[in-house]
Amino acid sequence: MKQEKGGTMEKSLSTDRTRLRRLPDRGSHDRDAIHRILDEALVCHVGFEAEGQPYVIPTLYGRVGDHLYLHGSAASRMLGRLEKGIPVCVTVTLLDGLVLARSAFHHSVNYRSVVVLGRAELVASEGEKLLALRAISEHVVPGRWAEVREPNEREMRVTSVLRIPLLEASAKVRVGPPKDDEEDLSIPVWAGVLPLETLPGEPVPDETVKQTAPVPGYVRGYRRPR
């Protein structure tokens, strides 16, 4: 991805609605950049309206090609609304660092975010539903699905899966150092970037039963893909 130092850029998959007007659009339709951000982030924030009130709800997701998948209880209010095909917005944000300038005004954050607009469809086919659940699981903890018990008939029945096509999406990225005004460069305060990263701590074994299985490599060496 071409990136400007200390600047914001944007990538989009089509349409005027997903282009944020105040920022230059470089490399629109950059599907790969959008996919990479979606694949690295863990949680998305889903926006929808109900009775004139917007709601924003965090949830896990998975991506298969040009589709996002959401899942949850079949009794979920959010999924119940979304499966009616109302307009939805799915946003993911990776916070990469704090940008400390010499002036309060030029403080910023480095981040990568994707905004997806569309409508969700309920996944009816059992085959696609299972693939989607596997994709969500593998998105969160790659390697886990093969080791655990797959969903049984009852669990599949009480789980809803929704599919959102990645037709309208845009990415916004800020990278690099602070951009101070020339006349502020002599202010004798440290300036730069404090990188931030989401990192795993020590795995905490469930003590419900005595465990003999070792901590798996995909847990021990857990990292988000970059």
Next chain:
Amino acid sequence: MKQEKGGTMEKSLSTDRTRLRRLPDRGSHDRDAIHRILDEALVCHVGFEAEGQPYVIPTLYGRVGDHLYLHGSAASRMLGRLEKGIPVCVTVTLLDGLVLARSAFHHSVNYRSVVVLGRAELVASEGEKLLALRAISEHVVPGRWAEVREPNEREMRVTSVLRIPLLEASAKVRVGPPKDDEEDLSIPVWAGVLPLETLPGEPVPDETVKQTAPVPGYVRGYRRPR
């Protein structure tokens, strides 16, 4: 905050709209729990509607008592919409860990989230505007504001600040180990929680000018409040 092991709980500041129906409501109106989550998180996701389409946009924020403050360019499309007083939802999410169960179905995440519903008001008074900008700065990097150049008249003019009262808000929290079905406990796969935390890396000095100031303590020892 009272917490159940391996369970989800909810705290709310008033109203039926902010209570998620599928989950038990323990300790409603727990203002402190809501404030703590808001104070620890860095980025919020702001949901609003424009021409029938919901949008969810990540942004920084600050809290002063029972108000959230958002800021941005006076030319920002989002702030321009919000200052009209349309319904808004502000959500923050802290992802605390991955919950690995013996069955795919019982996988989950530990998290703390707050959903705020309301309407934003444009902050007109210069005094409150400056206090809000200071609160946002101190929310992100406590200690920074006192060291940097404060906004000048032009910067204040091109910056909009919005205030959202914390009247309707709810917190949702999951903590603890996986909750497997009894009959799955003998499946010989490791189960437990992989904690996640957002941590700082090595500060990267801006090389625009040679810096003599040392990396400040509030950068070197940066941690979110818990």
